[in-house]
Amino acid sequence: MRGFEYVRATDVGSAVALVSGDPGASYLAGGTTQLDLMLKDAVVPQGLLVDIGRLPLRGIATDGDVLRVGALTTMEELAADPVVAERVPFVSEALLAGASTQLRNMATIGGNLLQRTRCRYFRDIAVTDCNKRTPGSGCAAVTGAARMHAILGASAHCIALHASDLCVPLRALDAEVRVEGAAGQRTIAFADLHVMPGERPDVETVLRHGEMISEVLVPLLPAGTRSGYLKVRDRVSYEFALTSAAAALSIEDGVITLARLALGGVGTVPWRATEAERVLVGAPATARTFLAAAEAAIQDPFTVPGTEFKVELAKRTIVRVLRTVSGEQS
Template sequence: MREFEYVRAAEVGQAVATVTGDPRASYLAGGTTQLDLMKDGVLEPDMLVDITRLPLSGVSRDGDTLRVGALTTMEELAADATVAERLPFVREALLLGASVQLRNMATIGGNLLQRTRCRYFRDPAVPACNKRRRGTGCAAVTGAARMHAILGADEHCIAVHASDLAVPLVALDAIVRVRGAGGERSVPLTDFYLVPGDTPDVENVLAHGELIVAVDIPLPPRGTRSSYLKVRDRASYEFALTSAGVAITFDDGVIREARVALGGVGTVPWRAREAEEVLRGAPPGQATFRAAAEATVRDPYTVPGTAFKVELAKRTLVRALRTVAS
């Protein structure tokens, strides 16, 4: 790890001004991903601005919206009574997303900004990585790629987005509240992430120096059933091969409202709007659920190592839907 300057921010405006004014500066919160990447030489900031003492933690409720401070830990959010009662699939994603030790360190803002676990991105000895250096190619396309993406991917990049939490939050239309030099703005989480395209190194809409200060999570109607299913190679701490977050509201034997997102298969947390359209107004059942899955996993970009994910993603979604319907 190279040397860097360390600054502890006393207030939000100071932190934003400091990072905005230095193109080689970065924020430091839980650091569970960032410090690993610095040790590997993937990230080399000249300055780290520590924001852990800023008043950006806690969970509060305003009507049908839950506001979560960006520095709230994963464990704190999972323990919240409203999350347990109204957002069980958010709680499940948090508990399945990391070990207890990591959940007590990792913040909600940091979780949404975590970098991919692509082995080629994390190894500076691999020269071909468009996410590290645009225009160098994508080693994963021709290399081992079992953990990579099939949706939102192309020959430029097939790195998968690793966050479990982002999957149900995308399904719920969560809002990210961002503070920058010009003030505060709100960004729907569905618009926050960018598919790679020609710029795999640009992962989200944040300008340099902008800081996530909170996340607003709309609460679904009472009676909504939800579930987060994570398929992985082992039951202990592991990233998803595929996952599905679903929230369904039933009315007179049919599906009145559906919110669906996939993880482990997309270059961004994948909102499955096509599945939602199939589900709305339809009776629950295997035929409906399979039709929703087929509508979701369309035109995948696969390489030999990821071809199995096409069917696995469909079965994961069908199983998650069966769980909430049972």
């Protein structure tokens, strides 16, 4: 087993100080991916591991039309929350589709937001061409097997997929994250948290070293708004999405008055389909409208032979989730 130094933090301030003061230090919460990255895959150097699992950052509270979710709240706890089930059910659906029951009882919300890509090339240290691990080395996925890779926000520099299910509805909802760091607390719009690879695929979020997510602020949908999450995958259980979509619609007299749409399984970051939303709002809730929205959502995809199928599959996923949420059958 690869060695590392372990410390259990007693409060937020000391945890932040420990990690901020050591370039090789990192946080440990549920540990469902961090330990794999360090010990099994060995793509993250071993160093100081600061356990924050017992800090008071767990719980769910309603504050007006916002749900305040502690970063150490587990996936299972959030999925089972009655306010989530009533006001943002697609969040619960995404969580339940995201992992096995055992993992959901361990994995934390903060950790889910910051999970690293499942790109097989990134996680295999025998692969030398990985700009995410070694900037400037290339991207083996572009010429290799790439079925589980991205087509939006991708480029020849990197096509690694952001694999989180939860992040998809959170992106649709314009959630925010509160973070604690050496310079104090700040709030980051969810849309700004993740960084598209560009020429620096190794930079994945805007968090500074030592910053820790303490809370996620989830806006609740207006009463009467319907939402749904659809995940298309090779097998029903314990599998990442080929494509997914989170949709929320308000419809009055057959016309869409509010539309939120985000995509998973296709983006290097959780992907908001803003062009599709523009097509939807003010239009009739019909199959024709949903097809137009799907076309608008998939603009300028970067595909390689292994990912070309995702263009059409993503469009079909969008149409299906919109029809389901709206109740449109024709």
